[in-house]
Structures are given as structure tokens and as C-alpha cells.
Amino acid sequence: MNGFILSFRSEFYKSRKTLGFWAAILLPLFICLLLFVGFYVKSEKLTGMPPITLWLQFAGAILGIMGSLLLPMFTIFIAYSVNSIEHKADTWKSLFSLPISRWAVYGAKFSYAVFLIFLTLTLFVLFTIGFGNLLSVVKPDLRFDNYHMEKELGQVYLKLFLSSLGILSIQFLLSLLWADFLKPMGIGFVCTITGVILATKNWEYCYLFPYSHPMVAIATMLHGGDNPAKGIQIDIFTKDVFVSMAIAAVVFILGYFIVLKKSIK
Amino acid sequence: MVISTQDLSFNFGDQQVVKSLSLQVPEGSIYGFLGPNGAGKTTTIKLLLNLLKVQSGSIHIFEQDIQHHRINILSQIGSLIEQPAIYQHLTGKENLLNRALLLRVPVKRVDDMLALVQLTGAGDKKAGQYSLGMKQRLGIALALLADPKLLILDEPTNGLDPNGIIEVRELLIKLVRQYNKTVFISSHLLAEVERMATHVGIINNGELLFQGSINELQALSQPQVCIEADNTVDAANLLTRNHFMVTDVTDNYLYVPYSSKQKIAEINSLLNRNGHAVYSIGKQQKDLERLFLDITQKA
CATH class of the missing domain: 3.40.50.300 (P-loop containing nucleotide triphosphate hydrolases)
Known part of the structure; x- marks a missing residue:
């Protein structure tokens, strides 16, 4: 366990000056800021809207692209960046000749990638809430402050986070095995497009394909047969989310045995 | 170990x-x-x-x-x-x-x-x-x-x-x-x-x-006698005729496997008697670099 914690801290230490780490912070900031500016400039068109609609418009603008493009591509990028740091520096050999178990080194690296995705999605929640409330301060006509959806937003993003784990585990393994950028990126991109097509066509088995999961997660988030009086209810644990988590667990363990067998070139 | x-x-x-x-x-x-x-x-x-x-x-x-x-x-x-x-x-x-x-x-x-x-x-x-x-x-x-x-x-x-x-x-x-x-x-x-x-x-x-x-x-490296002489080719021929084995001849030096001090003296006097000017003569260890090449090339 000690080796795991040390390795995890080292992952942070190494990556804190890289684009991979800062992208995890700047991406949500930039997108939420952009949306804030958009709502601010176009505020006349939005005045008079009920607060719940405002929130749905504001959060929905991000969630719309999140499932289809943003989350899968960002996950692919993070999986690449965490591994490329070692490929570039040719440090796999020194990493695996440290007196730390291979489990700890591999597990800490994977966990750090999971952590970065979690961090980004958490920041999306915080910035969405923060900028929404800021809008009601700078444009009092927009009554964002009259409705609260912190809990629902948190649930939606938790669902998205869980739905990205399948993609992450696959991309993590691909990026670990291949040093170059194009192979994992290319495969990831093609799979994402395929996943989006399958999900938009409502293919009945697309819940089994990890690259469809973020999109399916968005489609299945609203609890069916809701009583409108109860407000929005989020269904986190749908079958696509379970499949995503199961794939993550299986590929993670499989990846360890591949690392174990793999000769360190 | x-x-x-x-x-x-x-x-x-x-x-x-x-x-x-x-x-x-x-x-x-x-x-x-x-x-x-x-x-x-x-x-x-x-x-x-x-x-x-x-x-x-x-x-x-x-x-x-x-x-x-x-x-x-x-x-x-x-x-x-x-x-x-x-x-x-x-x-x-x-x-x-x-x-x-x-x-x-x-x-x-x-x-x-x-x-x-x-x-x-x-x-x-x-x-x-x-x-x-x-x-x-x-x-x-x-x-x-x-x-x-x-x-x-x-x-x-x-x-x-x-x-x-x-x-x-x-x-x-x-x-x-x-x-x-x-x-x-x-x-x-x-x-x-x-x-x-x-x-x-x-x-x-x-x-x-x-x-x-x-x-x-x-x-492992066999020592040899290194002789600096005026006409190394003629000197080498003379030594060969007198049953000395010459392993190498260059413009300035010739080499004979080392066996004893007395042999060095014999070589020296033989060359002198036959009118060869000997500028230097002495025992030399074959350098390791050459030995290394020998060992790795033999394989």
C-alpha cells in the first residue's frame, strides 16, 4: 500500500507541469466561462424564463456535447498523457527497477488517470453551479438563484464519470503498450465515432460497447415515469454504467498481467 | 558473491x-x-x-x-x-x-x-x-x-x-x-x-x-620482445634464419615472443654482430585492447 501511495504522489509530482494535468483543470473552466459569456451577452433573450429552464439550458449545453464527444475524447487524451510521460522519458525501465511492486506502479498510474477524469468532472459541476449563480448576480434578470439543482448535477456527472471508466481502461492499456500518439488516438477516435453512431441509432446492444457509454448515460439519466411534482430524478446505476465498471475492472486486471509478461524494452 | x-x-x-x-x-x-x-x-x-x-x-x-x-x-x-x-x-x-x-x-x-x-x-x-x-x-x-x-x-x-x-x-x-x-x-x-x-x-x-x-x-597475454632497429625487414630475416620466431614487423619495430632475459641478450648480440643498429630492445606486455579483440574475434 505504501508503494501505491508513493507512486501516486510521484504521478502528481511528475505531471503537475504537463498539459495533461492542466487540461483537467482548464477544460471545464474554459467551457463554463465560454457559456457564461454567451448567456451574459444574450441575456435579453433569456429573461423571463423559469429558473429551472435556465439551469437546464445552461447545464444542458455542456452535457449535450459531453456524452457524444467531450468525455470520450478527453478520456482518451488523459489515458495517453499519463503514459506518454514515461514513453517520452524512456523511464519504464527505471520505474520497474525500483524497489516497489509492479502492482503499485501500475495501479497508481491507472488510479491517477481515474483521478484526473474525476477532477475534471467535479470541476464541471462546481463551475456550472458557480457561473450559474454568478449570472444571477451580474444579470439579476436571469433568476438562476431561484432554483437549485446541485444534487441532480452531481448525480449526472457521477453517472458520466462511471460511464467513462470502460473507455479509460481500454485506452490506458493501449497507451501503455504503444509509445506513439497515433495508434491509441486513432483507435479511440474511430471507436468513439462508432459508439456515437450506435447510440444515436438506438442499437439495442450499444450498452455493451464502452465507447457508447457516455452518450447512453446521458440518454438514460432521466428516471422514467416521473412525477413532475417531484422534480427531476436521476437514474445513476443503469445497465450501461454497470457494464462500463465491469469492463474497467476486467481490462485493468488483464492489463496488469500483460505488463507483467511484457519485456521492458 | x-x-x-x-x-x-x-x-x-x-x-x-x-x-x-x-x-x-x-x-x-x-x-x-x-x-x-x-x-x-x-x-x-x-x-x-x-x-x-x-x-x-x-x-x-x-x-x-x-x-x-x-x-x-x-x-x-x-x-x-x-x-x-x-x-x-x-x-x-x-x-x-x-x-x-x-x-x-x-x-x-x-x-x-x-x-x-x-x-x-x-x-x-x-x-x-x-x-x-x-x-x-x-x-x-x-x-x-x-x-x-x-x-x-x-x-x-x-x-x-x-x-x-x-x-x-x-x-x-x-x-x-x-x-x-x-x-x-x-x-x-x-x-x-x-x-x-x-x-x-x-x-x-x-x-x-x-x-x-x-x-x-x-x-593471458603473452609478453613479447619489442626491437627497434634501422632495417627491420633485414633484421627479421636474420632472426628467422637463426630460429627465432618473428610475430610482427613494422617500419620501425619487430616483435619476437618473450621467453627469457638471456634470449633478449642473444637477440641483441646477434643483431649487433651482423651490423644492425639496435635503438631499443625490451620486454613488452601485449596490450589488453588487442587481447580483447583477439578474444572476441576468435569466437
Whole structure:
């Protein structure tokens, strides 16, 4: 366990000056800021809207692209960046000749990638809430402050986070095995497009394909047969989310045995 | 023995890269692991560090089997394999701090190591901007950080200028003499290690061709008599007619295998009597470089 914690801290230490780490912070900031500016400039068109609609418009603008493009591509990028740091520096050999178990080194690296995705999605929640409330301060006509959806937003993003784990585990393994950028990126991109097509066509088995999961997660988030009086209810644990988590667990363990067998070139 | 391998073999696919290698590295030695490029040196080192899995044979380091005591053994080894593994986007000091974090080494040791390899001034510079020599020195600092008992260095003087090579050599000698470390150092140049090595192993095509102390290696080389004369070709003919074996003739020198002092005197007087001017004559040890080439080319 000690080796795991040390390795995890080292992952942070190494990556804190890289684009991979800062992208995890700047991406949500930039997108939420952009949306804030958009709502601010176009505020006349939005005045008079009920607060719940405002929130749905504001959060929905991000969630719309999140499932289809943003989350899968960002996950692919993070999986690449965490591994490329070692490929570039040719440090796999020194990493695996440290007196730390291979489990700890591999597990800490994977966990750090999971952590970065979690961090980004958490920041999306915080910035969405923060900028929404800021809008009601700078444009009092927009009554964002009259409705609260912190809990629902948190649930939606938790669902998205869980739905990205399948993609992450696959991309993590691909990026670990291949040093170059194009192979994992290319495969990831093609799979994402395929996943989006399958999900938009409502293919009945697309819940089994990890690259469809973020999109399916968005489609299945609203609890069916809701009583409108109860407000929005989020269904986190749908079958696509379970499949995503199961794939993550299986590929993670499989990846360890591949690392174990793999000769360190 | 600090390192001891028995019948160690390793294949990459069909190609056998290491062939039943039995290394014996005594404690407190500087063991020069020599061989031409592609002889199997790096593969052997990766096996010693458990980066490659042992396929057949066994490896014992500090009398423990590497397969079963990996972490315990690795905690006593500092290594540098091929070009140093350095994060280019971090400074030299940050590279050491990162390793210190992983090995739970006090931060103060980082400054000591920078001073030891003379990188204190460049410690806050990005490692990507380092020259090859500086990177190599940083690599050595990384290997020494945890104060390991055994240092395994794969061609550590690659890319260093003559001054750098001398500094590394002196550093390694100091580590062995003053701190009782053991150093296992690979190289394709005998000249580079012969001045510091106490023991030598010579490998070619994956096979160990020689192993022993540096004196044993020297003993292998037959001494010869080197004669500087005015007309070396005529002198050589004269000696041959008088039943001396001449092994080599150049413009200024000729060489005869050494057997005794009396024979040198005989050669000298024979040449003098026949009107050859002898400018110098004496016993000479065949240099190790040539011996090394002989050993590796014979195979």
C-alpha cells in the first residue's frame, strides 16, 4: 500500500507541469466561462424564463456535447498523457527497477488517470453551479438563484464519470503498450465515432460497447415515469454504467498481467 | 558473491541472446562487463534487474534469488541502463526529488548528489536542456541516490568527454574503496574500464568467453620482445634464419615472443654482430585492447 501511495504522489509530482494535468483543470473552466459569456451577452433573450429552464439550458449545453464527444475524447487524451510521460522519458525501465511492486506502479498510474477524469468532472459541476449563480448576480434578470439543482448535477456527472471508466481502461492499456500518439488516438477516435453512431441509432446492444457509454448515460439519466411534482430524478446505476465498471475492472486486471509478461524494452 | 548467475539463458523469439552465462561478481569489486555492441550485455543487465524474466538458469544477488526476493534485492541496487531515463520537462533537481519521494530518501541527499556529480549550478535547469554528459551525470546521481550497495551501470560513460570519463572513473573507484560498494559496469571499450576494473567478464554473441581478475586477463597475454632497429625487414630475416620466431614487423619495430632475459641478450648480440643498429630492445606486455579483440574475434 505504501508503494501505491508513493507512486501516486510521484504521478502528481511528475505531471503537475504537463498539459495533461492542466487540461483537467482548464477544460471545464474554459467551457463554463465560454457559456457564461454567451448567456451574459444574450441575456435579453433569456429573461423571463423559469429558473429551472435556465439551469437546464445552461447545464444542458455542456452535457449535450459531453456524452457524444467531450468525455470520450478527453478520456482518451488523459489515458495517453499519463503514459506518454514515461514513453517520452524512456523511464519504464527505471520505474520497474525500483524497489516497489509492479502492482503499485501500475495501479497508481491507472488510479491517477481515474483521478484526473474525476477532477475534471467535479470541476464541471462546481463551475456550472458557480457561473450559474454568478449570472444571477451580474444579470439579476436571469433568476438562476431561484432554483437549485446541485444534487441532480452531481448525480449526472457521477453517472458520466462511471460511464467513462470502460473507455479509460481500454485506452490506458493501449497507451501503455504503444509509445506513439497515433495508434491509441486513432483507435479511440474511430471507436468513439462508432459508439456515437450506435447510440444515436438506438442499437439495442450499444450498452455493451464502452465507447457508447457516455452518450447512453446521458440518454438514460432521466428516471422514467416521473412525477413532475417531484422534480427531476436521476437514474445513476443503469445497465450501461454497470457494464462500463465491469469492463474497467476486467481490462485493468488483464492489463496488469500483460505488463507483467511484457519485456521492458 | 554479490552477483552470481548459473546457466543463465535468454531468447528473443528464436534468437538466443544470452547463452548459459555464469557470472561471479565478488563483493567490493569493480566488475567490467565487456563485449562488442550487440553481444548481450544490456539483455543480461535487464535480467539482473528483473526487467526481463529469467527463462532458464538462475540469478542470485546478495545470495538471494531475484525471482523470489525482487523488492528486497532492488532496494539495494542503483542502476543506469543505456541512456539515462530522465523527465525532460522537470529540472535536474526535480528529477532527483521525484526519485527521492519514491525511495523515501531524505531531501537533503538530493543536494548532496547534485554536488557529487557537479550539477549544483544546473540543478534548476530543465533536464531537457542538459548536454549528453550532464544527463549521464544526472543518471549516475539518480542511481546513487538511495546509497545502494551495488551499482549496475550500462555504458555510463557514453557521450562523456575525456574529462567526464575520468571523473566518473574516479568517482567509482572512490565508491568502492571508501564506501565498500560493488560496481558492475558494462562497456564495449576495454580501455575505458581497464584502469579501474578489478574483475573482468568478456561476452560475445551471448557467451562468456573470459571471466577473472584483471591480473588473470593480463597473464593471458603473452609478453613479447619489442626491437627497434634501422632495417627491420633485414633484421627479421636474420632472426628467422637463426630460429627465432618473428610475430610482427613494422617500419620501425619487430616483435619476437618473450621467453627469457638471456634470449633478449642473444637477440641483441646477434643483431649487433651482423651490423644492425639496435635503438631499443625490451620486454613488452601485449596490450589488453588487442587481447580483447583477439578474444572476441576468435569466437
